[in-house]
Amino acid sequence: MSAVVGPSVFGLDPLYIGGVGLAEVLITLLKVGAAFALLLMAVMLMIWFERKLISDMQNRIGPNLAGPFGIFQTLADGIKLFFKEDLIPERSDRLVFKLAPFLSLVPAFLVFAVVPVGGDFDGSDGRVSLFGHETFLQVSDPPVGILLVLAMSSVAVYGVMLAGWSSGSKYPLLASVRASAQMVSYEAALGLSLVAVLLKSGSLSTNQIVAEQSMWNWNLWVTWVVPMVVFLIAATAELNRPPFDLVEAEQELVGGFHTEYSSIRFALFFLAEFMNTITMSAIIVTLFLGGPNGPDFTTVGWLSGLLWFFVKLMLFLFAFVWLRATLPRFRYDQLMDLGWKLLIPLSLGWLLVLASYDIAGDRGWNRAAAVIAMLAVMAALAGLLALALRAARQRRELDPQGGFA
Amino acid sequence: MGYLRGFAVTLRKLFKGTETGRVVTTQYPDEKRPKPVRFHGRHVLNRYEDGMEKCIGCELCAGVCPARCIYVRGADNPPDDPVSPGERFGYVYEINYLRCIHCDLCVEACPTEAITESKLFEFSFTNRADAIYTKDELVVGDDGRPQQLPWEDWHPGDDEHTSAWVRATSPSGRADYEGQVAWSGELGYGIRPPERGQAADEEGDGPDPDDRGHDGHGGHQ
Numbered sequence: 311m312s313a314v315v316g317p318s319v320f321g322l323d324p325l326y327i328g329g330v331g332l333a334e335v336l337i338t339l340l341k342v343g344a345a346f347a348l349l350l351m352a353v354m355l356m357i358w359f360e361r362k363l364i365s366d367m368q369n370r371i372g373p374n375l376a377g378p379f380g381i382f383q384t385l386a387d388g389i390k391l392f393f394k395e396d397l398i399p400e401r402s403d404r405l406v407f408k409l410a411p412f413l414s415l416v417p418a419f420l421v422f423a424v425v426p427v428g429g430d431f432d433g434s435d436g437r438v439s440l441f442g443h444e445t446f447l448q449v450s451d452p453p454v455g456i457l458l459v460l461a462m463s464s465v466a467v468y469g470v471m472l473a474g475w476s477s478g479s480k481y482p483l484l485a486s487v488r489a490s491a492q493m494v495s496y497e498a499a500l501g502l503s504l505v506a507v508l509l510k511s512g513s514l515s516t517n518q519i520v521a522e523q524s525m526w527n528w529n530l531w532v533t534w535v536v537p538m539v540v541f542l543i544a545a546t547a548e549l550n551r552p553p554f555d556l557v558e559a560e561q562e563l564v565g566g567f568h569t570e571y572s573s574i575r576f577a578l579f580f581l582a583e584f585m586n587t588i589t590m591s592a593i594i595v596t597l598f599l600g601g602p603n604g605p606d607f608t609t610v611g612w613l614s615g616l617l618w619f620f621v622k623l624m625l626f627l628f629a630f631v632w633l634r635a636t637l638p639r640f641r642y643d644q645l646m647d648l649g650w651k652l653l654i655p656l657s658l659g660w661l662l663v664l665a666s667y668d669i670a671g672d673r674g675w676n677r678a679a680a681v682i683a684m685l686a687v688m689a690a691l692a693g694l695l696a697l698a699l700r701a702a703r704q705r706r707e708l709d710p711q712g713g714f715a
Numbered sequence: 716m717g718y719l720r721g722f723a724v725t726l727r728k729l730f731k732g733t734e735t736g737r738v739v740t741t742q743y744p745d746e747k748r749p750k751p752v753r754f755h756g757r758h759v760l761n762r763y764e765d766g767m768e769k770c771i772g773c774e775l776c777a778g779v780c781p782a783r784c785i786y787v788r789g790a791d792n793p794p795d796d797p798v799s800p801g802e803r804f805g806y807v808y809e810i811n812y813l814r815c816i817h818c819d820l821c822v823e824a825c826p827t828e829a830i831t832e833s834k835l836f837e838f839s840f841t842n843r844a845d846a847i848y849t850k851d852e853l854v855v856g857d858d859g860r861p862q863q864l865p866w867e868d869w870h871p872g873d874d875e876h877t878s879a880w881v882r883a884t885s886p887s888g889r890a891d892y893e894g895q896v897a898w899s900g901e902l903g904y905g906i907r908p909p910e911r912g913q914a915a916d917e918e919g920d921g922p923d924p925d926d927r928g929h930d931g932h933g934g935h936q
């Protein structure tokens with residue numbers, strides 16, 4: 311690894327190497343503004359894209375009146391929602407009720423700040439030249455970028471949870487209980503599958519992770535595919551997207567956590583939800599598909615990176631819509647089973663196998679033997695666990711009252 | 716791989732040229748599908764061929780209405796200028812269209828086929844008073860056609876077949892009477908022919924839903 315600069319308060323961006331002057335501040339502001347505008351535009355188009363695509367998959371037409379192909383439908387909806395009456399339920403906790411939409415929106419924005427959307431990673435570690443200054447094509451590159459992503463996705467749980475809790479109404483409350491349980495359990499699988507990537511990259515900085523994957527050295531196959539599959543499933547659950555949208559199960563919970571919300575606050579939740587979809591896809595691209603890495607086919611060095619990033623992003627956005635169009639919603643116990651009994655053990659086991667493979671390589675041991683030994687140890691542990699479970703079940707059957715008689 | 720079959724299904728829908736990807740949407744306000752003959756729309760109060768009103772103010776429709784949206788008051792016919800044949804007539808007749816669910820139970824209950832439904836469903840009001848149709852608005856005009864109120868969007872054919880539902884039924888619900896005329900004539904139309912019944916389909920001339928009631932050859936005519 312070739313660290314460009316030592317970690318600093320400003321992150322690892324080469325922009326700040328020679329001190330911070332007016333030019334640096336202006337460039338940073340420009341990047342922040344660009345990222346903000348880009349993300350808002352992307353959300354607008356994403357909502358339109360999702361509605362159009364899912365209509366196509368359901369033999370419908372979808373929005374087609376506002377603008378060409380209905381592309382301004384989101385804008386029209388936004389304007390409509392903005393001018394609607396804003397209702398606050400009498401029984402609600404007013405402060406928290408007003409705060410909750412922002413608690414889901416702000417983290418969604420912040421995550422995008424650490425995503426490298428472009429940059430020439432084949433030659434120069436992702437640096438590009440903006441007005442004569444070297445910088446990364448990401449708002450900020452903190453040394454703990456991935457931890458920021460995890461932290462923000464945890465904060466986003468509070469938005470949903472507090473929205474339901476503060477509404478003073480039963481369906482939102484049920485939804486928020488579901489949301490906290492679901493998001494907390496899937497966060498574990500999300501984090502564990504991510505550790506596999508960190509193990510290979512040896513860095514928490516998103517820029518470094520992407521740099522490690524240049525020249526087709528993508529984490530997708532470096533970590534042997536499974537972590538990405540687990541991450542994709544856990545991310546879908548984390549985003550509350552179908553088939554994991556129990557938080558918004560219309561058939562059971564009216565509207566879910568946002569039942570009591572109206573007007574612009576309601577819109578903010580949806581903005582956050584779709585923004586999260588985009589940022590999460592961007593994170594997957596960054597972690598597993600080499601971010602902007604891809605064959606250079608343009609003359610301007612950083613343009614092809616941007617295009618590759620966009621293509622990969624679209625792949626995942628398409629996949630998310632496709633999932634939604636295809637799969638029915640999980641039952642709640644199935645959701646918990648999948649999370650705790652399959653995804654978490656799978657990602658943990660995978661991590662151990664990867665680690666044993668790596669360590670064997672470092673120490674010069676036989677790699678296959680190390681992996682087999684690791685698998686044997688895990689099988690033994692799983693066997694012990696199964697035995698313990700069986701013994702417990704037998705005891706329960708012998709004494710159905712469980713000692714409470 | 717059973718889990719993944721569904722993904723193939725949804726993906727195939729993207730190919731619009733194929734049968735499975737066919738778009739089924741009708742662009743409603745711009746293009747409209749033909750309405751079925753027995754469609755339940757806005758009501759009309761019918762009159763006999765001589766111009767007399769059919770309603771006798773018996774309140775059976777009001778009694779049967781599940782949405783409780785009909786208000787009827789009967790009154791004795793003035794002997795020198797009767798409104799309906801017989802003793803009494805519907806003096807007040809109101810239907811509240813904010814409540815009506817167009818179930819046609821009122822049509823079924825009416826002993827004189829006075830109340831039937833047209834094909835009109837595109838009507839919207841801007842105040843609640845307009846939503847309550849009074850007898851003056853419901854009763855057919857002198858040509859036997861429904862009155863067309865300013866906020867109603869009538870289309871050709873909406874005002875014909877107002878009594879389609881009545882003619883579709885075998886009298887007393889007995890199959891033996893299928894196709895037999897057991898209804899009275901209407902102002903402007905005379906005695907309408909019966910709808911072609913199921914027996915007609917068995918006899919070989921295939922079902923033609925849009926044609927029913929026009930052609931006049933019922934099953935046992």
Ligand code: SF4
Pocket residue numbers: 776779780781782783784785810814815816817818819820821822
């Ligand atoms: S159609 Fe049904 S709801 Fe409407 S007036 Fe007749 S009985 Fe009542």
Ligand code: SF4
Pocket residue numbers: 769770771772773774775776777787805824825826827828829830
């Ligand atoms: S419409 Fe028919 S059922 Fe209703 S009051 Fe008149 S005659 Fe009786």
